[in-house]
Each structure stands twice: as structure tokens, then as C-alpha cells.
Amino acid sequence: MDPNPNVFLNDNDHIAANVHKVTITLQDVAVQLGLSINGEAVTGLGKVPDPWGTYERLLGRVPQNDEEG
Template identity: 45%
Template sequence: MEPTIHPGPRDTSVLTLQAEHRSEDVWGGGMDRLLTCREHVLGLGEWVIHDRVLEFVRLAGFYGVHRLVGGGLALDRSLITALIERWRQETHTFHLAVGEATITLQDVAVLLGLRVHGAPVTGDGTGVWSALVEELLGIRPEPGDDGKPVLQGSSLRMTWLRRHFSQGPPDDAADIVYESSSTCH
């Protein structure tokens, strides 16, 4: 005899958005398709970081992120769809057959190889983003050739970054040039 898996929460008092949740359609037989996944790393294309710059990316502790973004990560659309069907916005957890699970800061740190010890970096998010980009990267973001803004809130278009920073420093440049380039790549 096969075990019966309950299609929804046993106690609906917490999951107040159940009626609008994708799982209602799935369990009702109305939805059996994969979701469309957007990949925001497409703007990187074949952007290769120079080996000498990559050394400083490693020293800065961002090599795991580089591998994730620059390594041609293949998305498992079926897995993403399954996780979305089980994600609960009300509790910020996944409801699985074995119980509830969530993603912790430690999970992200392990997967990306990022350090999460020390004081948190906080702020109110109301800074002048174009001035910060100019301070950190040495160039102020201007509107793109297509007229679309390069900077929207705190989001910077990858195509702009690629246009301005895809060429690494010359091979005979001093290490200090490569070290400063690692903040741009």
C-alpha cells in the first residue's frame, strides 16, 4: 500500500495564502508544466577573468561566487519548479514531505564559499548609487546606448560592466593594477 501524501498544510491558520498558492493548482491537476527560469548571468557571456586578477578574487574570498556565475552553471528547471511549488511566503520555508526546511546564512556561506563572520554590513539603502559606483569602479554609470538606465536603484546592468571592464589590465601591469582590477571584475 502506498503512503498518502497530504496535498496541503494540515493547519491552514499560518499559510494564509494557500488559496492563491501554485500548489493548489498542482494538487488539483491543473498545472504540470515547468516554470520559466530567468538567468541574469547571461550578460556575462564569455567574460573570462585574467589569471592574475582571479588571484585577487580568491584572496578577497569571492572565488565561490566567481565559479557560480562564471562557471556556466546549468539550471535544473525541474528542481527549481519543485522548490517553488513547495516554498511558502508566509513562513519563508519549504514544505516538504519530510517536514519544513529553510535556507540559512550558513547554507549560503558553505555553497558560495563566503565568510559570514564578523560585524554585519548594514545601511539604509538610500545612498547615491551612481556616486558609489564611480568611487568604487572609477567611472560613473551613464544611460546605455539603448536609452535604458544602466543603474536602477542599487542594480547595475551587467552589459555596462562588461562593456567597461571585460578587458583586463595589460600582462606587464604591476600587481597593484591587478589588485584594483579585482574590485571591478
């Protein structure tokens, strides 16, 4: 039997598949980051005098120390 290289059993006998295509949605991002996706789109270029205040106003929160980067 020639095993499919994209499907295998891992150490705890669960089937794992090697997936090549994934679509990440805005809802996925919102759930992972805990951000609101309701409201106006944020686009454009410009200098922001108070970026942390702007983040909080637009997103409802600011990054914690371990999220900064």
C-alpha cells in the first residue's frame, strides 16, 4: 500500500492532513486578536499624533506589552 504523503496518523492516533491552501477571514483575525470589526474601514497614509489613543478609539483596545513588536 502506497501511503498518501498528505495524510498520516500522529502519535495519538488522530488523522492529520497537510493542507496547502488556507483562507484567513476578517472574522478569524477579529477572534484571534479580540478586536471589533464593526465600524468604518481604516485606510490611508498620514502622521498620527497619538497612535495609542487612535488604536484604542478605532479598535477598542491597545496591544499589551507582550503584543507590541
